[in-house]
Amino acid sequence: MLFHQLFEKExxxxTYLIADPATREAALIDPVLETADRDLKLLQELGLQLRYVLDTHIHADHITGAAVLKKATGAKSAVSAAAGVSLADLPLHDNQEISLGNLKIRVIATPGHTDTCVCYLVEGRLFSGDTLLIRGCGRTDFQQGSNEKMFHSVRTKLFALPEDTLVYPAHDYSGHTSSTIGQEKRWNKNLAESIPFEQFAEIMKNKKLDPPKKIQVAVPANLAGGHVGAS
Amino acid sequence: MLFHQLFEKExxxxTYLIADPATREAALIDPVLETADRDLKLLQELGLQLRYVLDTHIHADHITGAAVLKKATGAKSAVSAAAGVSLADLPLHDNQEISLGNLKIRVIATPGHTDTCVCYLVEGRLFSGDTLLIRGCGRTDFQQGSNEKMFHSVRTKLFALPEDTLVYPAHDYSGHTSSTIGQEKRWNKNLAESIPFEQFAEIMKNKKLDPPKKIQVAVPANLAGGHVGAS
Structure with a gap:
């Protein structure tokens, strides 16, 4: 599998680029509007055809590059069916399999950060969105966030994967770029296997986070598939 | 090989962590002072013993974490012999091989950005420092920088490696995290195989870059092995 990890600093x-080296078919996971041109250039340089834009959820902190990338390439956009996104071509369901050339991408529904969260599993790599972060997890205090659902999604569904599964999250704020399921079972500050639900709920309650700066713009735009100014 | 890519945002x-999974011996390539604690924590979580701190050159934009990491772990520091760094335990020469458990790290001297530049080659991964960047190369306008040497180092030495060699640079400013020798031969803006020396020298001449903000602090500190306030 061709694989590129890309970063949007703001x-x-x-963002992740995955592709079948034989058929040159590619998917971008969580592309960002501001870096869509960089991503298009990389696709062109590598001789890849973009088939899918896969968002892990309706983001509140940035606008998806989906609309721009679809327009430029004819790719199809995919997001959880729970989002009800009118402009998504592929509404996703738990356990669905997406074919990308000879690659199989498995969709794992992981509500908790939002009701629309999914992870993507491809060849031993888990693209974990804002569900499982490196040594942490996504916040649960808006957009249908739920501690109960987050705990269930991570502990029951993601921690059931092999320990050497590589974990690639949608964000990291301390300069880590990947982890493994085994590391997170041991060292995740919120959701390590040694932490009971009540303690997890207490940790999340005490976070006192500011709302994401772009939430008023990003959520409506992302619900419209990345079209800015949509209402 | 265990492998972690880490990022210092400022x-x-x-920074790269590599380790032999059998012996748990590890090396850090280009650690940064400000993130040394993060790196120590990761080593501890993964049950690794730091054997070497490998700098790719005397950096002008940040202070190496070498001194702090050596003190905390007893690791040995390594840097090009050309630097004359009094506090480096291992002065490096072209084509030298460093053993890290069962791993072999090959040193490739690549002067050009500075006279002290080396790259490290381990199991198909090239840690290319500020010599070969993704679609670019390090500046050549200070610290014994030389267009002639840079051109020779990249085109003769690095481009002789197999095309699928993964390239991991010391910096990227547009969110890329890795490349390959094949990609850089084709798409590097300064040093692609299609670019003759005269054109490369012209590209470098026209860059008009500001001096790195930290150069007055970082270079003396790095020449003293990462000890801040050294003169």
Missing amino acids: SSTY | SSTY
Whole structure:
């Protein structure tokens, strides 16, 4: 599998490019509007055809590059069916399999950060969105966030994967770029296996986070598939 | 091989952790002073023993974490013999091989950005410092920088490596995290195979870059092995 990790500095977002080296078909996971041109250039340089734009959820901190990338390449956009996004071509369901050339991408529904969260599993790599972060997890205090759902999604679904599964989150704020399921079972500050639900809920309650700066712009735009100014 | 890419946001520096999974012996390539605690924590979580701190050159934009990491772990520091760094334990020469458990790290002297530049080659991964950047190269306008040497180092030495060699630079400013020798031969803006020396020299002449903000502090500190306030 061809694999590239890319970073958008303002929102500390990781975008991932995956592709089948044989058929040259590619997907971008969580592309950002501001870096869509960089991503298009890389696709062109590598001789890849973009088939899918896969968002892990309706982001509140940045606008997806989906609309721009679709227009430029004819790719299809995909997001959880729970989002009800009118402009997504592929509404995703738990356990669905997406074919990308010879690659199989498995969709794992992981509500908790939002109701629309999914992770993507491809060849031993988990693209974990804002569900499982490196040594942390996404916040649960807006957009249908739920501690109960987050705990269930990570502990029951993601921690059931092999320990050497590589974890690639949508964000990191301390300069880490990847982890493994085994590391997170041991060292995750919120959701390590040694932490019971009540303690997790207490940790999340005490976070006192500011709302994301772009939430008023990003959520409506992302619900419209990345079209800015949509209402 | 265990492998972790880490990022320091202020100077956009990549630090790399490599280790032999069997013996748990590790090396850090280009650690940064400000993120040394993060790196120590990761070593501890992964159950690794730091054997070497490998700097790719005397950096002008950040202070190496070498001194702090040596003190905390007993690791040995390594830098090009050309630097004359009094506090480096291991002065490096072209083509030298460093053993890290069962791993072999090959040193490739690549003067050009500075006279002290080396790259490290380990298991198909090239840690290319400020010599070969993704679609670019390090500046050549201070610290014994030389267009002639840079051109020779990249085109004769690095481009002789297999095309699928993964390239991990010390910096990236546009969110890329890795490349390959094949990609850089084709798409490097300064040093692609299609670019003759005269054109490369013209590109470098026209860059008009400001001096690195930290040069007055970083270079003396790095010449003293990462000890701040050294003169």
